[in-house]
Amino acid sequence: MSMRLNLCGLVLLALFGFACSPHRAQKATLPGALPENYTADGGLNAERPLERWWEQFQDPLLDSLMAEAFEHNLNLEQAHARLGQFEAQARIAGAARRPTVGLQGAAGRVRQPGLFGAQTDNSYRLSVAAGFELDVWRKLASRSEAARLDTVAARQDLAALYLSLSARLADLYYLAVEQRSQLELVDRTIASFADTLQRVENRYREGLVPALDVYQSRQNLAAAKATRPAFEASLASAEHALAVLLGRLPDRSAAGSLAELPALDGAFPVGLPATMLQRRPDIAGALTRLQATDARVAAAIAERFPSFNLVADYGGAGSELGSLLDSPNIFWNLLVNLTQPLIDGGRRKAEVDRTRALFRENLGFYHQAVLQAFQEVEDALVQERTGTQRIELLEERVVATAGSLRLSTERYLQGLSEYLPVLTAQISHAEAQSVLLQARRQRIVARISLARALGGNWMDSFVEQRLSK
Structure with missing residues (x-):
């Protein structure tokens, strides 16, 4: 009897101590060699990127809106709940390894x-x-590892959501600022056109100009007034969307009343391409899911033993x-x-083939995520550079149209020219100022896009803070 118990113990010890997996882990490769510097930057701004990037705007209201969004945004609420589900699923998978x-x-x-x-x-x-x-063939260990990696990926998805939420909120905030600036510009334009109309009417009553000038001036004023409702609607939409991001019912009080777009001084530090892969939670999540898939391949192979x-x-x-x-x-x-499975109609082998195909799919997704990330950084860098150049050129255009409007108005009031040059100059100057405002906001959008494309580690502190509650 004692010999039988000892033999049984030795068998169990062998089963426990020499568990091995019939699957060799597959490595995740990059889609290509990483460049030393970004093409559009040339290594000129290789300093470490900013973490809480929105603080560069030095806007206390924007800072408070970010904090509120990170606390009350409903998409984040759902993502935290999904993370809880994955954590529970990991515990379920781990329980299979226990008696x-x-x-x-x-x-x-x-x-x-x-x-x-x-x-x-x-x-x-x-x-x-x-x-x-x-668990002789590490089937249960592989399933548990896959579930654990799913949880890690869900947490990385949560960090990516914080990053995209910050970019979306800043984008809406400065869209609202631009629309207020556009409304102020429209109001100034309407006042200027109304003043011009008054002068034209006075000259018409004096018999100095034809009635056509009055109608053309009224036409210009009416066209300027017609642009206001569109800006009002766009402003309301931006303010409503921002309120919803904060977890509120749509209202127009959260976005404040700022009507001047901030100036961006200097270039945004971008770091090195090698560090970007570590700062992008979506890329980390794609890699983690790839590893989870590989663990499921191991579990599927072990199922055949x-x-x-x-x-x-x-x-x-x-x-x-x-x-x-x-x-x-x-x-x-x-x-x-x-x-020992003998005949199952090829089900287990088909499961191995399925998981291996899924691994190849997720490897392609990981490669695509890496390439997409580099494209986003390069695009944002180009937009930053060309946006700055465009603003400089548009500022020159505004100066030129302002001079053209001043001279054409003076010549018309002195009776040296017709009203058509004034009409053209008014339209051109108003359009130039409006386009300049759009370009300044697009410059800010490019900065936001660059900050989002570079990723960061600041999201981890917000995730930890939320999970600790």
């Missing part, structure tokens, strides 16, 4: 025929049953409840079950 213990009991009354007539007795049974799957289950049962059975656990009524058993 299960259950209590079983039965009670009844049985009548059976016997040599001396029928006999009626009570029947009681109480036992503790335990089960444990020996024999499984070993240790089953134990200990308890008592008898006709009297009081003596159920007395020595004569005690029973126990210890079994090792082996199951």
Whole structure:
């Protein structure tokens, strides 16, 4: 008996101690060699990128809106709930690697025929049953690892959501600022055109100009007034969208009243391409999901190998409840079950093929995410550079149109020219100022896009703060 127990112990020790996986982990490769510097930057701004990038605008209201969004945004609420689901799923997968213990009991009354007539007795049974799957081929470990990596990926998705939320909020905030600037410009334009109309009407009453000049001036004023409702609607939409990002009902009070776009001085530090991969949570998430898929490949392969289950049962059975656990009524058993799949219609092999195909798909997704990230950085850098150049050229255009408007107005009022040059100059100057405002906001949008494309690590502190509550 002792030799049998020792032999059984040695077998179990071998099963526990020499567990191995029939699958060799696959490595995730990059889609190509990383460049030393970004093409559009040339290494001129290789300093470490800013973390809380929106603070560069030095706007206390924007800072407070960011804090409120990170606390109350409903997309973040859903993402945190999804993370909780993945954490629970990881615990479920991990539980399969631990023993299960259950209590079983039965009670009844049985009548059976016997040599001396029928006999009626009570029947009681109480036992503790335990089960444990020996993870010889690391099938359960691979499933647990895949679930753990899914949780890590969900957390990286959460960080990516913080990053995209910050960019979206800043974009809406400065869109609202631009629309207020456009409204102020429209109001100034309307006032200027109304003043011009008054002068034209005065000259018409004096018989100095034809009625056509009056109609053309009224036409210009009406056209300027017609642009105001569109800017008002755009401003309201931006303010409503910003309020919803904050987890509020749509209102127009959250976005403040700032009507002047900030000037951006200097270039935004971009760091090195090699560090960008570590700062982008979406790329990290794609890599983590790729690793989780590889773990599922290992689990699918292990599923084709024999499984070993240790089953134990200990308890008592008898006709009297009081003596159920007395020595004569005690029973126990210890079994090792082996199951080897033989014919399953190719199901397990097909599962291996499916997971391997999924790995290739996720590898392609990871490569695409890396390439897309570099494209976003390069595009944003080009937009930063060309946006600055465009603003300088548009400022020159505004100066030129202002001079043209001043001279054409003076010549018209002096009777040296017709009204058409004034009409053209008014339209050109108003359009130039409006386009300049748009270009200044696009410059800010490019800065926001660059900050988002470069990623960061600042999101981790907000995630930790939220999870600690």
